[in-house]
Protein backbone atom coordinates (compact mmCIF):
# COMPACT_ATOMS: atom_id res chain seq x y z
CA UNK A 1 0.00 0.00 0.00
CA UNK A 2 1.24 3.49 -0.73
CA UNK A 3 0.17 7.05 0.02
CA UNK A 4 -2.38 7.15 -2.77
CA UNK A 5 -4.20 4.09 -1.46
CA UNK A 6 -4.41 5.45 2.07
CA UNK A 7 -5.59 8.79 0.85
CA UNK A 8 -8.21 7.08 -1.27
CA UNK A 9 -9.43 5.10 1.73
CA UNK A 10 -9.55 8.26 3.84
CA UNK A 11 -11.49 10.09 1.15
CA UNK A 12 -13.96 7.24 0.66
CA UNK A 13 -14.44 7.09 4.42
CA UNK A 14 -15.15 10.81 4.56
CA UNK A 15 -17.59 10.51 1.68
CA UNK A 16 -19.38 7.62 3.39
CA UNK A 17 -19.75 9.70 6.53
CA UNK A 18 -20.97 12.70 4.53
CA UNK A 19 -23.58 10.39 3.01
CA UNK A 20 -25.99 10.83 5.90
CA UNK A 21 -28.26 7.99 4.77
CA UNK A 22 -25.68 5.33 5.63
CA UNK A 23 -25.12 6.75 9.09
CA UNK A 24 -28.79 7.32 9.83
CA UNK A 25 -30.03 3.91 8.70
CA UNK A 26 -26.92 1.91 9.36
CA UNK A 27 -25.79 3.30 12.71
CA UNK A 28 -28.28 5.68 14.32
CA UNK A 29 -31.36 3.58 13.59
CA UNK A 30 -30.14 0.29 15.11
CA UNK A 31 -28.65 2.23 18.00
CA UNK A 32 -32.00 3.84 18.76
CA UNK A 33 -33.70 0.44 18.50
CA UNK A 34 -31.06 -0.94 20.87
CA UNK A 35 -31.80 1.77 23.43
CA UNK A 36 -35.57 1.34 23.08
CA UNK A 37 -35.44 -2.44 23.42
CA UNK A 38 -33.06 -2.09 26.34
CA UNK A 39 -35.56 0.15 28.08
CA UNK A 40 -38.41 -2.38 27.91
CA UNK A 41 -38.29 -4.30 31.21
CA UNK A 42 -40.03 -7.44 29.90
CA UNK A 43 -37.28 -7.94 27.31
CA UNK A 44 -34.68 -7.96 30.06
CA UNK A 45 -36.07 -11.06 31.70
CA UNK A 46 -34.22 -14.32 31.02
CA UNK A 47 -35.77 -16.60 28.41
CA UNK A 48 -33.15 -19.27 28.90
CA UNK A 49 -31.01 -19.69 31.98
CA UNK A 50 -28.34 -17.52 30.33
CA UNK A 51 -29.97 -15.08 27.94
CA UNK A 52 -32.65 -12.41 27.86
CA UNK A 53 -34.51 -11.42 24.68
CA UNK A 54 -32.49 -8.21 24.71
CA UNK A 55 -29.24 -10.18 24.82
CA UNK A 56 -30.29 -11.87 21.60
CA UNK A 57 -31.13 -8.57 19.94
CA UNK A 58 -27.70 -7.04 20.46
CA UNK A 59 -26.04 -9.26 17.81
CA UNK A 60 -29.11 -8.92 15.57
CA UNK A 61 -28.64 -5.16 15.59
CA UNK A 62 -24.91 -5.52 14.97
CA UNK A 63 -25.77 -7.55 11.86
CA UNK A 64 -28.42 -4.97 10.94
CA UNK A 65 -25.70 -2.35 10.85
CA UNK A 66 -23.37 -4.40 8.65
CA UNK A 67 -26.22 -5.39 6.35
CA UNK A 68 -27.32 -1.78 5.78
CA UNK A 69 -23.77 -0.75 4.93
CA UNK A 70 -23.05 -3.75 2.73
CA UNK A 71 -26.40 -4.18 1.01
CA UNK A 72 -27.51 -0.58 0.48
CA UNK A 73 -24.70 1.93 1.08
CA UNK A 74 -21.95 0.04 -0.76
CA UNK A 75 -23.90 -0.97 -3.89
CA UNK A 76 -25.59 2.37 -4.40
CA UNK A 77 -22.34 4.28 -3.94
CA UNK A 78 -20.31 2.07 -6.25
CA UNK A 79 -23.03 1.70 -8.89
CA UNK A 80 -23.38 5.50 -8.72
CA UNK A 81 -19.64 5.85 -9.31
CA UNK A 82 -19.93 3.63 -12.33
CA UNK A 83 -22.98 5.47 -13.65
CA UNK A 84 -21.43 8.91 -13.19
CA UNK A 85 -18.10 8.04 -14.76
CA UNK A 86 -16.11 8.16 -11.51
CA UNK A 87 -14.69 4.69 -12.16
CA UNK A 88 -14.01 5.59 -15.78
CA UNK A 89 -12.14 8.70 -14.74
CA UNK A 90 -10.09 6.56 -12.35
CA UNK A 91 -9.14 4.26 -15.20
CA UNK A 92 -7.14 7.11 -16.71
CA UNK A 93 -5.01 7.45 -13.56
CA UNK A 94 -2.20 5.20 -12.33
CA UNK A 95 -4.39 4.11 -9.43
CA UNK A 96 -7.19 2.56 -11.43
CA UNK A 97 -10.77 1.75 -10.46
CA UNK A 98 -10.09 -1.47 -8.54
CA UNK A 99 -8.58 0.46 -5.68
CA UNK A 100 -11.68 2.67 -5.49
CA UNK A 101 -13.69 -0.48 -4.90
CA UNK A 102 -11.20 -1.65 -2.30
CA UNK A 103 -11.26 1.74 -0.58
CA UNK A 104 -15.07 1.66 -0.39
CA UNK A 105 -14.94 -1.82 1.10
CA UNK A 106 -12.37 -0.76 3.68
CA UNK A 107 -14.28 2.41 4.53
CA UNK A 108 -17.50 0.48 5.13
CA UNK A 109 -15.62 -2.15 7.08
CA UNK A 110 -14.17 0.47 9.41
CA UNK A 111 -17.52 2.17 9.93
CA UNK A 112 -19.06 -1.21 10.75
CA UNK A 113 -16.23 -1.99 13.16
CA UNK A 114 -16.71 1.29 15.02
CA UNK A 115 -20.49 0.80 15.09
CA UNK A 116 -20.10 -2.74 16.46
CA UNK A 117 -17.85 -1.50 19.27
CA UNK A 118 -20.31 1.30 19.97
CA UNK A 119 -23.29 -1.07 20.15
CA UNK A 120 -21.45 -3.45 22.48
CA UNK A 121 -20.42 -0.53 24.70
CA UNK A 122 -23.94 0.93 24.85
CA UNK A 123 -25.48 -2.49 25.56
CA UNK A 124 -22.84 -3.27 28.17
CA UNK A 125 -22.47 0.06 29.93
CA UNK A 126 -26.03 1.25 29.45
CA UNK A 127 -27.95 -1.94 30.02
CA UNK A 128 -25.54 -4.33 31.66
CA UNK A 129 -25.46 -6.82 28.80
CA UNK A 130 -22.45 -9.05 29.28
CA UNK A 131 -19.95 -8.94 26.43
CA UNK A 132 -19.57 -12.14 24.41
CA UNK A 133 -17.97 -14.71 26.65
CA UNK A 134 -15.75 -15.89 23.85
CA UNK A 135 -14.33 -12.63 22.44
CA UNK A 136 -12.10 -14.32 19.89
CA UNK A 137 -15.00 -16.44 18.64
CA UNK A 138 -17.14 -13.32 18.44
CA UNK A 139 -14.46 -11.44 16.52
CA UNK A 140 -14.07 -14.28 14.04
CA UNK A 141 -17.84 -14.53 13.59
CA UNK A 142 -18.14 -10.79 13.05
CA UNK A 143 -15.26 -10.71 10.58
CA UNK A 144 -16.65 -13.57 8.52
CA UNK A 145 -20.21 -12.23 8.60
CA UNK A 146 -18.97 -8.80 7.53
CA UNK A 147 -16.85 -10.33 4.77
CA UNK A 148 -19.82 -12.36 3.52
CA UNK A 149 -22.13 -9.34 3.49
CA UNK A 150 -19.63 -7.04 1.79
CA UNK A 151 -19.07 -9.76 -0.85
CA UNK A 152 -22.77 -10.01 -1.49
CA UNK A 153 -22.99 -6.21 -1.72
CA UNK A 154 -20.13 -6.24 -4.19
CA UNK A 155 -21.85 -8.95 -6.19
CA UNK A 156 -25.01 -6.85 -6.42
CA UNK A 157 -22.89 -3.90 -7.57
CA UNK A 158 -21.05 -6.02 -10.08
CA UNK A 159 -24.08 -7.34 -11.88
CA UNK A 160 -26.77 -4.65 -11.85
CA UNK A 161 -26.89 -2.13 -14.68
CA UNK A 162 -27.64 1.06 -12.77
CA UNK A 163 -27.51 2.80 -9.45
CA UNK A 164 -31.28 2.66 -9.12
CA UNK A 165 -31.22 -1.10 -9.66
CA UNK A 166 -28.38 -1.51 -7.17
CA UNK A 167 -30.30 0.34 -4.49
CA UNK A 168 -33.51 -1.55 -5.23
CA UNK A 169 -31.95 -5.02 -5.26
CA UNK A 170 -29.82 -4.30 -2.23
CA UNK A 171 -32.85 -3.16 -0.27
CA UNK A 172 -34.92 -6.07 -1.52
CA UNK A 173 -32.30 -8.55 -0.32
CA UNK A 174 -31.88 -6.74 2.98
CA UNK A 175 -35.32 -7.59 4.33
CA UNK A 176 -35.35 -11.39 3.89
CA UNK A 177 -31.77 -11.47 5.09
CA UNK A 178 -32.71 -9.61 8.26
CA UNK A 179 -35.74 -11.84 8.66
CA UNK A 180 -33.49 -14.89 8.76
CA UNK A 181 -31.26 -13.14 11.29
CA UNK A 182 -34.31 -13.05 13.55
CA UNK A 183 -35.03 -9.34 13.44
CA UNK A 184 -38.79 -9.86 13.59
CA UNK A 185 -39.04 -13.37 15.00
CA UNK A 186 -36.07 -14.71 16.96
CA UNK A 187 -34.57 -17.70 15.17
CA UNK A 188 -35.30 -19.95 18.14
CA UNK A 189 -39.00 -19.26 17.73
CA UNK A 190 -39.13 -19.94 13.98
CA UNK A 191 -40.71 -23.15 12.65
CA UNK A 192 -38.04 -25.86 12.11
CA UNK A 193 -38.08 -25.49 8.32
CA UNK A 194 -37.33 -21.76 8.55
CA UNK A 195 -34.65 -22.44 11.12
CA UNK A 196 -32.98 -24.82 8.68
CA UNK A 197 -33.19 -22.28 5.86
CA UNK A 198 -31.92 -19.56 8.16
CA UNK A 199 -28.81 -21.56 8.99
CA UNK A 200 -27.74 -21.37 5.34
CA UNK A 201 -28.30 -17.64 4.91
CA UNK A 202 -25.40 -15.32 5.67
CA UNK A 203 -27.15 -13.54 8.50
CA UNK A 204 -28.69 -16.72 9.95
CA UNK A 205 -25.25 -18.31 9.96
CA UNK A 206 -23.83 -15.13 11.44
CA UNK A 207 -26.37 -15.24 14.24
CA UNK A 208 -25.58 -18.90 14.89
CA UNK A 209 -21.90 -18.08 15.24
CA UNK A 210 -22.60 -15.07 17.46
CA UNK A 211 -24.86 -17.19 19.67
CA UNK A 212 -22.06 -19.70 20.27
CA UNK A 213 -19.61 -16.91 21.08
CA UNK A 214 -22.04 -15.25 23.50
CA UNK A 215 -22.48 -18.51 25.34
CA UNK A 216 -18.72 -18.89 25.67
CA UNK A 217 -17.87 -21.36 22.93
CA UNK A 218 -15.82 -20.86 19.83
CA UNK A 219 -18.43 -20.91 17.00
CA UNK A 220 -19.02 -24.33 15.52
CA UNK A 221 -17.67 -25.10 12.08
CA UNK A 222 -20.89 -25.13 10.08
CA UNK A 223 -21.90 -21.43 10.38
CA UNK A 224 -18.31 -20.37 9.84
CA UNK A 225 -17.96 -22.51 6.75
CA UNK A 226 -21.26 -21.16 5.39
CA UNK A 227 -20.04 -17.58 5.89
CA UNK A 228 -16.74 -18.33 4.21
CA UNK A 229 -18.52 -19.93 1.25
CA UNK A 230 -20.78 -16.90 0.83
CA UNK A 231 -17.80 -14.56 1.06
CA UNK A 232 -15.60 -16.44 -1.38
CA UNK A 233 -18.20 -17.38 -3.96
CA UNK A 234 -19.82 -13.95 -4.15
CA UNK A 235 -16.49 -12.14 -4.25
CA UNK A 236 -15.22 -14.45 -6.98
CA UNK A 237 -18.31 -13.94 -9.14
CA UNK A 238 -18.20 -10.19 -8.53
CA UNK A 239 -14.56 -9.95 -9.52
CA UNK A 240 -15.03 -12.13 -12.58
CA UNK A 241 -18.09 -10.35 -13.97
CA UNK A 242 -17.78 -6.82 -12.67
CA UNK A 243 -19.34 -4.32 -15.08
CA UNK A 244 -16.96 -1.41 -15.29
CA UNK A 245 -19.16 0.68 -17.57
CA UNK B 246 12.63 12.31 -32.63
CA UNK B 247 9.89 9.70 -32.86
CA UNK B 248 6.35 11.07 -32.70
CA UNK B 249 4.75 11.27 -29.26
CA UNK B 250 1.48 9.84 -30.49
CA UNK B 251 1.13 7.65 -33.53
CA UNK B 252 -2.26 6.39 -34.63
CA UNK B 253 -2.55 4.29 -37.75
CA UNK B 254 -5.65 2.98 -39.44
CA UNK B 255 -7.76 3.13 -36.32
CA UNK B 256 -11.17 1.55 -36.69
CA UNK B 257 -13.81 1.29 -34.00
CA UNK B 258 -17.44 0.31 -34.18
CA UNK B 259 -20.18 0.16 -31.58
CA UNK B 260 -22.44 -2.76 -32.46
CA UNK B 261 -23.31 -1.93 -36.04
CA UNK B 262 -22.45 1.76 -35.86
CA UNK B 263 -19.00 2.61 -37.21
CA UNK B 264 -17.75 5.48 -35.05
CA UNK B 265 -14.18 5.60 -36.33
CA UNK B 266 -13.64 4.27 -39.80
CA UNK B 267 -10.02 4.90 -40.68
CA UNK B 268 -8.08 7.43 -38.67
CA UNK B 269 -4.32 7.98 -38.82
CA UNK B 270 -2.27 10.87 -37.50
CA UNK B 271 0.91 11.62 -35.63
CA UNK B 272 1.51 14.17 -32.93
CA UNK B 273 4.99 15.54 -32.35
CA UNK B 274 6.80 16.46 -29.17
CA UNK B 275 5.70 19.82 -27.76
CA UNK B 276 2.95 20.66 -30.22
CA UNK B 277 -0.70 21.37 -29.65
CA UNK B 278 -2.58 19.12 -31.99
CA UNK B 279 -6.22 19.96 -32.60
CA UNK B 280 -8.96 17.55 -33.53
CA UNK B 281 -11.94 19.18 -35.15
CA UNK B 282 -15.10 17.67 -36.51
CA UNK B 283 -18.85 17.80 -36.37
CA UNK B 284 -20.88 16.20 -33.59
CA UNK B 285 -20.63 12.46 -33.85
CA UNK B 286 -17.62 12.59 -36.17
CA UNK B 287 -15.72 10.18 -33.94
CA UNK B 288 -13.40 12.55 -32.09
CA UNK B 289 -14.11 11.31 -28.58
CA UNK B 290 -13.98 7.69 -29.67
CA UNK B 291 -10.59 8.34 -31.28
CA UNK B 292 -9.05 9.99 -28.23
CA UNK B 293 -10.55 7.38 -25.90
CA UNK B 294 -8.79 4.71 -27.92
CA UNK B 295 -5.57 6.70 -27.57
CA UNK B 296 -6.14 6.91 -23.81
CA UNK B 297 -6.70 3.16 -23.66
CA UNK B 298 -10.28 3.51 -22.45
CA UNK B 299 -11.59 1.76 -25.53
CA UNK B 300 -10.25 -1.19 -27.43
CA UNK B 301 -9.88 -0.50 -31.15
CA UNK B 302 -11.27 -3.05 -33.57
CA UNK B 303 -8.36 -2.46 -35.94
CA UNK B 304 -5.31 -0.29 -36.17
CA UNK B 305 -2.35 0.49 -33.98
CA UNK B 306 -1.75 3.21 -31.44
CA UNK B 307 1.42 4.17 -29.68
CA UNK B 308 1.71 6.92 -27.09
CA UNK B 309 5.21 7.83 -25.85
CA UNK B 310 6.24 4.50 -27.31
CA UNK B 311 3.73 2.70 -25.09
CA UNK B 312 0.72 0.58 -25.93
CA UNK B 313 -2.33 2.27 -24.38
CA UNK B 314 -3.97 -1.06 -23.53
CA UNK B 315 -1.09 -3.08 -22.12
CA UNK B 316 1.29 -0.49 -20.64
CA UNK B 317 -1.39 0.98 -18.37
CA UNK B 318 0.68 1.97 -15.36
CA UNK B 319 3.44 3.70 -17.25
CA UNK B 320 1.00 5.37 -19.64
CA UNK B 321 -1.39 6.69 -16.99
CA UNK B 322 1.54 8.20 -15.10
CA UNK B 323 2.62 10.24 -18.08
CA UNK B 324 -0.70 11.01 -19.76
CA UNK B 325 -3.17 13.55 -18.37
CA UNK B 326 -6.73 13.15 -19.52
CA UNK B 327 -9.78 15.35 -19.53
CA UNK B 328 -12.84 13.33 -20.45
CA UNK B 329 -15.75 14.85 -22.29
CA UNK B 330 -18.05 13.26 -19.74
CA UNK B 331 -16.72 12.14 -16.43
CA UNK B 332 -17.61 12.98 -12.91
CA UNK B 333 -16.40 12.94 -9.38
CA UNK B 334 -18.36 11.93 -6.29
CA UNK B 335 -20.81 14.75 -5.55
CA UNK B 336 -19.77 15.18 -1.95
CA UNK B 337 -16.07 15.44 -2.73
CA UNK B 338 -14.64 18.93 -2.24
CA UNK B 339 -12.54 20.59 -4.92
CA UNK B 340 -9.40 20.71 -2.77
CA UNK B 341 -9.83 17.09 -1.71
CA UNK B 342 -10.19 15.98 -5.32
CA UNK B 343 -7.01 17.78 -6.38
CA UNK B 344 -5.05 16.59 -3.38
CA UNK B 345 -6.24 13.02 -3.95
CA UNK B 346 -5.43 13.03 -7.64
CA UNK B 347 -2.03 14.61 -7.06
CA UNK B 348 -1.19 11.72 -4.71
CA UNK B 349 -1.66 9.31 -7.64
CA UNK B 350 1.37 10.59 -9.56
CA UNK B 351 5.10 10.28 -8.96
CA UNK B 352 5.92 13.98 -9.49
CA UNK B 353 2.69 15.93 -9.27
CA UNK B 354 2.20 19.61 -10.03
CA UNK B 355 1.37 22.03 -7.24
CA UNK B 356 -2.37 21.52 -6.95
CA UNK B 357 -2.95 24.74 -5.05
CA UNK B 358 -1.39 26.64 -7.93
CA UNK B 359 -3.74 24.94 -10.39
CA UNK B 360 -6.65 25.65 -8.09
CA UNK B 361 -5.73 29.30 -8.18
CA UNK B 362 -4.96 29.45 -11.92
CA UNK B 363 -8.34 27.97 -12.72
CA UNK B 364 -10.19 30.17 -10.26
CA UNK B 365 -11.62 27.32 -8.24
CA UNK B 366 -12.55 27.47 -4.59
CA UNK B 367 -11.06 24.75 -2.46
CA UNK B 368 -14.00 24.10 -0.17
CA UNK B 369 -16.78 23.80 -2.75
CA UNK B 370 -18.41 20.40 -3.15
CA UNK B 371 -18.29 18.93 -6.64
CA UNK B 372 -22.08 18.63 -6.81
CA UNK B 373 -22.46 22.34 -6.05
CA UNK B 374 -20.15 23.50 -8.84
CA UNK B 375 -21.59 25.06 -11.97
CA UNK B 376 -21.02 23.26 -15.27
CA UNK B 377 -18.14 25.58 -16.12
CA UNK B 378 -16.55 25.13 -12.72
CA UNK B 379 -16.77 21.34 -13.03
CA UNK B 380 -15.11 21.71 -16.40
CA UNK B 381 -12.30 23.77 -14.89
CA UNK B 382 -11.78 21.19 -12.18
CA UNK B 383 -11.57 18.50 -14.80
CA UNK B 384 -8.87 20.50 -16.61
CA UNK B 385 -7.00 20.86 -13.33
CA UNK B 386 -7.21 17.12 -12.70
CA UNK B 387 -5.84 16.43 -16.18
CA UNK B 388 -2.80 18.58 -15.43
CA UNK B 389 -2.22 17.80 -11.76
CA UNK B 390 0.01 14.80 -12.50
CA UNK B 391 2.49 16.95 -14.45
CA UNK B 392 1.92 14.84 -17.56
CA UNK B 393 4.19 14.63 -20.61
CA UNK B 394 1.11 14.45 -22.80
CA UNK B 395 -2.35 15.84 -22.11
CA UNK B 396 -5.49 14.90 -24.02
CA UNK B 397 -8.23 17.42 -23.47
CA UNK B 398 -11.66 16.58 -24.88
CA UNK B 399 -13.69 19.76 -25.30
CA UNK B 400 -11.34 21.91 -23.30
CA UNK B 401 -13.48 25.00 -22.89
CA UNK B 402 -17.00 23.82 -23.63
CA UNK B 403 -19.30 25.49 -21.14
CA UNK B 404 -16.81 28.13 -20.04
CA UNK B 405 -17.62 31.84 -20.13
CA UNK B 406 -15.49 34.00 -22.45
CA UNK B 407 -13.20 35.22 -19.67
CA UNK B 408 -12.66 31.71 -18.26
CA UNK B 409 -12.03 30.49 -21.80
CA UNK B 410 -9.27 33.05 -22.33
CA UNK B 411 -7.77 32.26 -18.92
CA UNK B 412 -7.78 28.58 -19.82
CA UNK B 413 -6.05 29.28 -23.13
CA UNK B 414 -3.34 31.13 -21.26
CA UNK B 415 -2.98 28.22 -18.88
CA UNK B 416 -2.66 25.80 -21.81
CA UNK B 417 -0.09 28.03 -23.50
CA UNK B 418 1.88 27.98 -20.25
CA UNK B 419 1.65 24.20 -20.12
CA UNK B 420 2.84 23.93 -23.70
CA UNK B 421 5.74 26.26 -22.92
CA UNK B 422 6.93 23.62 -20.45
CA UNK B 423 7.20 21.17 -23.34
CA UNK B 424 3.99 19.23 -22.73
CA UNK B 425 2.43 17.75 -25.85
CA UNK B 426 -1.27 18.48 -26.04
CA UNK B 427 -4.13 16.97 -28.00
CA UNK B 428 -7.12 19.23 -28.02
CA UNK B 429 -10.60 18.24 -29.17
CA UNK B 430 -12.60 21.36 -29.76
CA UNK B 431 -15.58 22.95 -31.45
CA UNK B 432 -14.28 26.49 -31.11
CA UNK B 433 -12.51 27.79 -34.19
CA UNK B 434 -11.06 30.71 -32.31
CA UNK B 435 -9.55 28.29 -29.82
CA UNK B 436 -8.14 26.07 -32.55
CA UNK B 437 -6.75 29.06 -34.43
CA UNK B 438 -5.11 30.50 -31.34
CA UNK B 439 -3.73 27.34 -29.75
CA UNK B 440 -3.19 24.63 -32.32
CA UNK B 441 -0.05 24.11 -34.32
CA UNK B 442 -1.76 21.56 -36.50
CA UNK B 443 -5.33 20.41 -36.83
CA UNK B 444 -6.86 17.13 -37.97
CA UNK B 445 -10.30 17.54 -39.45
CA UNK B 446 -12.34 14.42 -38.86
CA UNK B 447 -15.54 13.72 -40.70
CA UNK B 448 -17.66 10.58 -40.41
CA UNK B 449 -14.84 8.65 -38.78
CA UNK B 450 -12.15 9.62 -41.27
CA UNK B 451 -9.40 12.20 -41.30
CA UNK B 452 -10.22 14.66 -44.05
CA UNK B 453 -7.03 16.65 -43.76
CA UNK B 454 -4.24 17.51 -41.33
CA UNK B 455 -2.81 21.00 -41.67
CA UNK B 456 -1.99 24.22 -39.86
CA UNK B 457 -4.92 26.54 -39.15
CA UNK B 458 -3.73 28.90 -41.92
CA UNK B 459 -3.22 25.99 -44.28
CA UNK B 460 -6.74 24.78 -43.69
CA UNK B 461 -8.18 28.18 -44.38
CA UNK B 462 -6.37 28.60 -47.66
CA UNK B 463 -7.15 25.03 -48.69
CA UNK B 464 -10.84 25.67 -48.53
CA UNK B 465 -10.51 28.27 -51.35
CA UNK B 466 -13.36 30.27 -50.05
CA UNK B 467 -14.23 33.51 -51.78
CA UNK B 468 -13.98 36.90 -50.24
CA UNK B 469 -17.16 38.81 -49.77
CA UNK B 470 -16.95 42.59 -50.16
CA UNK B 471 -19.82 44.82 -49.20
CA UNK B 472 -20.04 48.63 -49.43
CA UNK B 473 -22.36 51.57 -49.99
CA UNK B 474 -21.24 53.49 -53.11
CA UNK B 475 -21.15 57.26 -52.84
CA UNK B 476 -23.25 57.49 -56.02
CA UNK B 477 -25.16 55.29 -58.39
CA UNK B 478 -23.02 53.48 -60.98
CA UNK B 479 -23.19 50.60 -63.41
CA UNK B 480 -22.27 47.49 -61.45
CA UNK B 481 -21.46 45.84 -64.77
CA UNK B 482 -18.08 47.55 -64.42
CA UNK B 483 -17.31 45.26 -61.52
CA UNK B 484 -18.91 42.13 -62.90
CA UNK B 485 -16.54 42.25 -65.87
CA UNK B 486 -13.44 42.03 -63.68
CA UNK B 487 -11.69 38.64 -63.91
CA UNK B 488 -11.15 38.57 -60.13
CA UNK B 489 -14.86 38.96 -59.44
CA UNK B 490 -17.28 36.07 -59.52
CA UNK B 491 -20.51 37.80 -58.63
CA UNK B 492 -22.11 41.15 -57.99
CA UNK B 493 -25.44 41.82 -56.41
CA UNK B 494 -27.29 44.71 -54.81
CA UNK B 495 -28.96 44.73 -51.49
CA UNK B 496 -30.83 47.96 -50.80
CA UNK B 497 -28.22 50.69 -51.16
CA UNK B 498 -25.33 48.22 -50.73
CA UNK B 499 -23.31 46.45 -53.37
CA UNK B 500 -22.09 42.95 -52.56
CA UNK B 501 -19.16 41.56 -54.54
CA UNK B 502 -17.70 38.07 -54.25
CA UNK B 503 -14.40 37.04 -55.69
CA UNK B 504 -10.93 35.68 -55.11
CA UNK B 505 -8.15 37.06 -52.92
CA UNK B 506 -7.33 39.86 -55.39
CA UNK B 507 -10.91 41.00 -55.84
CA UNK B 508 -10.68 43.76 -53.25
CA UNK B 509 -7.81 45.51 -55.02
CA UNK B 510 -9.49 45.23 -58.40
CA UNK B 511 -12.80 46.57 -57.12
CA UNK B 512 -11.12 49.47 -55.34
CA UNK B 513 -9.22 50.41 -58.48
CA UNK B 514 -12.42 50.54 -60.55
CA UNK B 515 -14.17 52.62 -57.92
CA UNK B 516 -11.26 55.04 -57.69
CA UNK B 517 -11.16 55.50 -61.48
CA UNK B 518 -14.82 56.46 -61.35
CA UNK B 519 -14.46 58.74 -58.33
CA UNK B 520 -16.73 56.57 -56.26
CA UNK B 521 -15.98 56.04 -52.61
CA UNK B 522 -17.01 52.91 -50.78
CA UNK B 523 -18.89 53.71 -47.60
CA UNK B 524 -19.23 51.27 -44.71
CA UNK B 525 -16.87 48.88 -46.46
CA UNK B 526 -16.83 45.37 -45.04
CA UNK B 527 -14.65 42.51 -46.22
CA UNK B 528 -15.31 39.02 -45.00
CA UNK B 529 -12.23 36.83 -45.17
CA UNK B 530 -12.48 33.11 -45.27
CA UNK B 531 -12.22 31.95 -41.68
CA UNK B 532 -11.27 28.64 -40.19
CA UNK B 533 -14.96 28.23 -39.53
CA UNK B 534 -15.74 28.54 -43.25
CA UNK B 535 -12.96 26.08 -43.97
CA UNK B 536 -14.41 23.70 -41.41
CA UNK B 537 -17.87 23.84 -42.96
CA UNK B 538 -16.45 23.57 -46.46
CA UNK B 539 -14.10 20.67 -45.76
CA UNK B 540 -16.38 18.57 -43.60
CA UNK B 541 -19.13 18.73 -46.18
CA UNK B 542 -22.30 20.66 -45.63
CA UNK B 543 -25.58 18.91 -45.10
CA UNK B 544 -26.73 19.31 -48.69
CA UNK B 545 -23.49 17.79 -49.93
CA UNK B 546 -24.25 14.44 -48.29
Ligand SMILES: Nc1ncnc2c1ncn2[C@@H]1O[C@H](COP(=O)(O)OP(=O)(O)OP(=O)(O)O)[C@@H](O)[C@H]1O
Nearest residue numbers: 259262263264282283284285286287288289290291
Ligand atom coordinates in the same frame (compact mmCIF):
# COMPACT_ATOMS: atom_id res chain seq x y z
N1 LIG C 1 -20.84 4.06 -26.20
C1 LIG C 1 -21.37 4.17 -27.42
N2 LIG C 1 -22.22 3.24 -27.88
C2 LIG C 1 -22.75 3.34 -29.12
N3 LIG C 1 -22.49 4.33 -29.98
C3 LIG C 1 -21.65 5.29 -29.58
C4 LIG C 1 -21.04 5.27 -28.28
N4 LIG C 1 -20.25 6.35 -28.17
C5 LIG C 1 -20.35 7.02 -29.33
N5 LIG C 1 -21.18 6.39 -30.19
C6 LIG C 1 -21.49 6.82 -31.56
O1 LIG C 1 -20.28 6.90 -32.28
C7 LIG C 1 -20.24 8.07 -33.08
C8 LIG C 1 -19.03 8.89 -32.74
O2 LIG C 1 -19.16 9.37 -31.40
P1 LIG C 1 -18.07 10.28 -30.71
O3 LIG C 1 -18.50 10.44 -29.30
O4 LIG C 1 -16.73 9.72 -30.96
O5 LIG C 1 -18.25 11.64 -31.50
P2 LIG C 1 -17.60 13.07 -31.27
O6 LIG C 1 -16.89 13.41 -32.52
O7 LIG C 1 -16.80 13.10 -30.03
O8 LIG C 1 -18.89 13.99 -31.12
P3 LIG C 1 -19.16 15.29 -30.23
O9 LIG C 1 -18.59 16.43 -30.99
O10 LIG C 1 -20.64 15.37 -30.19
O11 LIG C 1 -18.55 15.06 -28.89
C9 LIG C 1 -21.57 8.77 -32.85
O12 LIG C 1 -22.40 8.47 -33.92
C10 LIG C 1 -22.10 8.19 -31.59
O13 LIG C 1 -23.49 8.12 -31.64
Ligand SMILES: [Mg+2]
Nearest residue numbers: 288289290329
Ligand atom coordinates in the same frame (compact mmCIF):
# COMPACT_ATOMS: atom_id res chain seq x y z
MG1 LIG D 1 -16.94 14.11 -28.27
